[in-house]
Amino acid sequence: MAAGFREGFVEADGFRIRYREAGEGPALVHLHGAGGLRLTPAHELLSRKYRVVAFEMPGFGASAENTRTRDMAELARTMAAAAGALGLDRFNLMGTSFGGKAALWLGLQQPERVLALVLESPAAIRPPDAAPPAGTPEDMARRLFAHPERQPPLPAVDPQQAAKQAAFVRRVFGPPRDPDLEARLPGLAPPTLVLFGTRDAMIPPDIGHLYKELIPDCHLVFIYDAGHAIAAERPEAFTEVVSDFLDRHDAFVVSRTPTVIHP
Amino acid sequence: MQVSYFETGRYYAPSNLPRQWPMPAGAYDRAAGLRAFRGMVERSRYVEELGFDWVSVSEHHYSPRILTPSLPIAAAYIAQHVHTIKIALLGPIVPQSNPVLLAEEMAMLDTMTEGRLIVGMLRGTTNEMLTYDLNPEESRERTDEGMELILRAWKEPQPFGWQGRHFHYRTVSVWPKPLQQPLPPLYALGTSREASDFAARNHIGLGVSFGPFEAMGKVTGYYKGECARWGWQPEPHQIIYRANILIAETDEKAQQALAQYPRQAVFPLKDEVAAALLELDQRNVAGEGRRPANVNRALPINFCGGPDEIVAQLKEARERIGCGVVDLSFQTPGSDDPDALMDALELFGTKVLPHIRDI
Numbered sequence: 001m002a003a004g005f006r007e008g009f010v011e012a013d014g015f016r017i018r019y020r021e022a023g024e025g026p027a028l029v030h031l032h033g034a035g036g037l038r039l040t041p042a043h044e045l046l047s048r049k050y051r052v053v054a055f056e057m058p059g060f061g062a063s064a065e066n067t068r069t070r071d072m073a074e075l076a077r078t079m080a081a082a083a084g085a086l087g088l089d090r091f092n093l094m095g096t097s098f099g100g101k102a103a104l105w106l107g108l109q110q111p112e113r114v115l116a117l118v119l120e121s122p123a124a125i126r127p128p129d130a131a132p133p134a135g136t137p138e139d140m141a142r143r144l145f146a147h148p149e150r151q152p153p154l155p156a157v158d159p160q161q162a163a164k165q166a167a168f169v170r171r172v173f174g175p176p177r178d179p180d181l182e183a184r185l186p187g188l189a190p191p192t193l194v195l196f197g198t199r200d201a202m203i204p205p206d207i208g209h210l211y212k213e214l215i216p217d218c219h220l221v222f223i224y225d226a227g228h229a230i231a232a233e234r235p236e237a238f239t240e241v242v243s244d245f246l247d248r249h250d251a252f253v254v255s256r257t258p259t260v261i262h263p
Numbered sequence: 264m265q266v267s268y269f270e271t272g273r274y275y276a277p278s279n280l281p282r283q284w285p286m287p288a289g290a291y292d293r294a295a296g297l298r299a300f301r302g303m304v305e306r307s308r309y310v311e312e313l314g315f316d317w318v319s320v321s322e323h324h325y326s327p328r329i330l331t332p333s334l335p336i337a338a339a340y341i342a343q344h345v346h347t348i349k350i351a352l353l354g355p356i357v358p359q360s361n362p363v364l365l366a367e368e369m370a371m372l373d374t375m376t377e378g379r380l381i382v383g384m385l386r387g388t389t390n391e392m393l394t395y396d397l398n399p400e401e402s403r404e405r406t407d408e409g410m411e412l413i414l415r416a417w418k419e420p421q422p423f424g425w426q427g428r429h430f431h432y433r434t435v436s437v438w439p440k441p442l443q444q445p446l447p448p449l450y451a452l453g454t455s456r457e458a459s460d461f462a463a464r465n466h467i468g469l470g471v472s473f474g475p476f477e478a479m480g481k482v483t484g485y486y487k488g489e490c491a492r493w494g495w496q497p498e499p500h501q502i503i504y505r506a507n508i509l510i511a512e513t514d515e516k517a518q519q520a521l522a523q524y525p526r527q528a529v530f531p532l533k534d535e536v537a538a539a540l541l542e543l544d545q546r547n548v549a550g551e552g553r554r555p556a557n558v559n560r561a562l563p564i565n566f567c568g569g570p571d572e573i574v575a576q577l578k579e580a581r582e583r584i585g586c587g588v589v590d591l592s593f594q595t596p597g598s599d600d601p602d603a604l605m606d607a608l609e610l611f612g613t614k615v616l617p618h619i620r621d622i
Contacts, residue, residue, distance in 0.1 A: 195426075198411060209421040221424035221433075222415060224408055237426045253424070253433040 023047030031099030042231035076105035146199030197226030267317035272330030285325035313612025354383035358405035456550030463489035468501030499587025506565035570614035
């Protein structure tokens with residue numbers, strides 16, 4: 001599924017940041033969820049039209065423990081610097097779950113650089129008892145997917161790496177309702193698409209409307225029969241709506257799908 | 264136990280009709296159609312007067328057997344002529360509908376009836392898949408997705424898009440919303456594992472139909488098990504049993520009428536069409552086995568007898584199926600007289616209804 005994605009490293013903010021990249025066209029930067037960088041079939045599909053740059057944020061994967069970044073706003077600044085270091089002045093930005101919160105901060109901090117924002121199952125607003133998935137790969141799959149039986153097995157995660165990531169997430173994530181962030185969202189400038197799977201077992205899709213109420217230019221789309229990991233479960237549906245939104249922004253609500261059966 | 268009267272818009276043909284489905288439209292008699300729709304009002308008013316709890320309608324097409332292809336129109340028409348009885352849509356055929364339009368229409372109806380709407384969502388009988396060229400292999404998935412979209416359309420406070428497998432909308436924002444809060448009483452209709460799974464997961468009721476008590480009890484047992492898995496238990500009124508009833512003054516007269524009840528479908532499909540549908544439309548009962556859909560077979564009579572016997576049978580159904588609601592289709596085999604149906608309703612309303620309230 002990651003065919004064609006090359007690996008690279010970029011220096012930013014004193015971190016050596018790993019990324020995977022493929023494709024040509026307008027830039028699409030991706031910030032991953034609390035489980036770390038994992039390419040999905042949707043990355044490959046999107047790379048047919050966009051230059052997809054999927055970063056591994058400092059503190060995840062094989063990178064050193066990140067004890068320096070204090071909060072999500074600071075993490076967003078680091079990731080903006082990483083994009084800049086790759087020569088990406090203006091780009092589309094996609095954030096998944098935990099990465100959705102970082103993407104929101106980046107969109108607030110540098111709106112002139114973010115062409116459009118896509119939030120996949122964003123975790124910037126969470127139920128009070130929500131916790132990132134943990135445990136065995138099977139436990140994780142049950143939390144992430146509506147249909148784990150249809151997914152390839154998740155790779156086993158090194159326990160030390162998992163603990164390192166979890167500690168980092170706990171430290172920087174902020175509260176389930178973050179008044180500092182939410183107070184700023186009415187000023188978020190980039191057009192924003194929020195996606196929730198109808199079977200998300202981690203963050204109830206019923207809270208999706210809150211983003212729409214907080215962000216002035218926001219669209220909410222439900223991906224039917226997907227769990228939290230939408231891009232992995234319904235990659236074609238995910239890619240179609242994301243790329244249509246990135247191409248047309250608000251106008252993506254106007255159908256251009258032909259209905260002629262026989263001309 | 265609550266009782267629903269299943270109103271089919273009974274069409275009494277003035278001449279012999281061809282034995283086939285679809286029925287040629289040219290065979291339609293306009294005067295008979297007019298009488299059928301007037302009869303809907305007359306019977307609905309009568310069952311309200313007798314104390315029935317609901318009057319139900321169900322979507323069917325291209326045949327005189329059930330004359331309500333558009334449920335919202337039928338329900339609105341009936342609702343205009345009754346006052347207290349609940350109006351039950353049991354139900355719209357979801358897979359061949361626009362689910363957003365259904366959500367809009369049902370919300371309108373709930374408001375117009377001042378909160379007396381009951382909603383069941385139906386996959387539909389196999390022949391109906393020919394009505395609007397629905398691929399039978401997709402009907403199950405389209406039903407599940409359509410039902411979920413209807414619920415979402417009613418719940419969401421903000422405009423949203425829907426990226427489905429079979430349905431695709433970029434802008435949904437339903438006005439009006441249903442009057443009843445949080446939602447009208449809802450049911451998934453069907454005996455399949457999928458219908459029960461959906462109902463259990465979404466905390467809604469289940470409607471089973473026409474099967475023997477034992478098989479239907481197996482379905483509702485499975486449904487209750489799934490509800491428990493999702494952390495809740497349905498109330499008796501959340502289980503509907505739709506059934507055919509043949510009631511007469513005595514058991515003997517009921518048995519005599521039963522002998523005239525057809526064994527095969529009155530309006531069958533052509534053999535090759537039926538075979539093609541059967542190949543593509545496999546059904547299950549609570550997840551057990553694969554069984555062919557009901558094509559070209561008459562639906563059985565589930566309750567038959569004089570009033571006392573009917574009371575006993577309803578008690579048995581309540582016990583074995585757990586149904587708190589029966590939705591009854593009154594059969595009058597061998598009689599083309601509309602008064603025979605009114606007589607059956609009166610007999611049930613006066614001799615049965617008072618004795619089943621506490622079961």
